[in-house]
Amino acid sequence: MRILIVEDDERIAESLAEALTDQHYVVDIATDGQVGWDFLDAFAYDLLLLDIMLPKLDGISLCRQLRSEGYSLPILLLTAKDTTDDQVTGLDAGADDYVVKPYKLQELMARIRALLRRGSSTIPPILEWGSLRLDCSSCEVTYKDQPVQITPKEYRLLELFLRRGCQVFSRSAILDNLWSFEEPPGEDTVKAHIKRLRQKLKAVGAPNDFIETVYGLGYRLKPNP
Template sequence: MRILLVEDDVQLAEALAEALSDQRYVPDVVNDGEAGWAQAKVISYDLILLDVMLPKLDGISLCRRLRSNGYSTPILLITARDTSTDKVNGLDAGADDYVVKPVDLPELLARVRALLRRGSTSSPPVLEWGGLKLDPSSYEVTYLDQPLRLTPKEYSLLELFMRNGKRVLSRSVIIEHVWSFEAPPSQDTVKAHIKSLRNKLKVAGTPDNLIETIHSIGYRLRPLS
């Protein structure tokens, strides 16, 4: 899942981005409110992490602008001011929740998970494709109840394929959903990660070429017979 992090404290932004990446999210980081607004207009995010005190456009104003323009993406505010007035202002502006600095990472990640669950209640709790199962809430992948050990990128690729069923995904679509816009990979890198994922699925006993290549178009999960 893709998360927009709007935070002008570079050290904190790097720490939060690393923590989010470790949890299999794809974080995009910008450092001011206007850049956050520009990003939100061109990329569909699953959640926005938004600092209140930002240059150019503060977090409360950005939150209000997003909501007034019809954006329903969950918004989690990060505020340095632990007063009821600031919390009320943020919630009134359309934020769904907030955390107070200094940020407690386990608490923040728990709130992120809660908001993502709330925003995707129509999604199945466990994704299945034949004997392959992926649980987004625990990041566990099994084939015929045997666990698979995947890297974060391999997990994200498999989740993307399983959420899209028989739909063919181009490399550009895969890159958009699995990699940060700040560090887009080469097509060879995408191919290498898919090859590694295929090998692990094959070792686990899945049918050959479970992820099939559609020539000159992209990749998809092989339809179940």
Template sequence: MRILLVEDDITLAEALSDALVDERYVVDVAKDGEAGWAQVKALTYDLLLLDVTLPKLDGISLCQRLRMSGYHLPLLMLTARDTSSDKITGLDAGADDYVVKPFDLQELLARVRALLRRGSTTLPPLLTWGNLCLDPNTYEVTYSSRALRLTPKEFSLLELLMANGRRVLSRAVMIERIWPLEDSPEEDAVKAHIKTLRAKLKAAGAPEDFIETVHGIGYRLRQAS
């Protein structure tokens, strides 16, 4: 799941971004309303966390622009204004929920989960490829019933590969889908993660070429038997 956080308080943005990443979300940060608008037009997001008081374009105006432009992604507003009239203004602008600063982090994360569930009618499906099974809901991965202990990035890479099956994915596409824009690594980082992922799959009994390299293009999964 990819989340856009539009917040001009750098300290708060960094802390909240770190907490969301710990929950296995991919997080991009914009520091003003116009930058947030540009980000939403450029990429597909599952949820938007939006401060009300922003430079260049305030949160209420950005929310109204998004809704008038046909964007229906879940939107959670963050604000220091704790009055009924402010909440009504935010909700009438199109926000799905409203949290007052300072907020309890665990409550905010619970609200994020609730909005993401509301935005999807079903839970992500269980992914299987031959003897490999990945559950996006519990973050469990098994090969022939043997559990694999993966890092968050390894899990995300494997989930992406399994969702695309025999389709070849380039390193650039993997970086775009899995890493935040401000933390995009060199393509060699993908190569390193694929190497450790292959080693863990092999240790669980998978063929050495379970993840195939299509030279000059990218990676895909071996044809399932």
């Protein structure tokens, strides 16, 4: 899943991005409201973490603008403004939740998970494809009950396939979904990740073509594995 942080305090933004990346999220950072709007216009996000006091375009205005344009992604406001009136203003602007700084990271992560579950309520917490099982709560992957030891990026790649069934993903589409705006590698990196993931699945008994190549188009999970 992909999260956008719009926060002008770079120390806070980087610290939060690091914590989210450790939880297997893809994270982008914008340091003012206008750049945040540009990111949201260019990429599909599952959640927005939004500061209120921002340069160029404040968080409340950005929130209202997003809702008026029909954006439905969950929005969590992060701010030092802690009065009841401030919270009412933020929620009335279209935010789904409101967390006051300084916050406890554990609580913030729980709120993020709750908003993501609400935003993807049709997606089960356990994703399965044949004998492959991915537990979104524990971030554990098994094949025929055998654990599959994979890297965070391989986990996100497998999750992307599992959430979209038989959909074919080109290398460029995989890059757009799994790498942040600031760290896009070349398409050969996708090929290398696919190869390593196939090897790890094969080591626990999955067929060689569990992730199959659709020539000229990209990759997908093999139908009826």
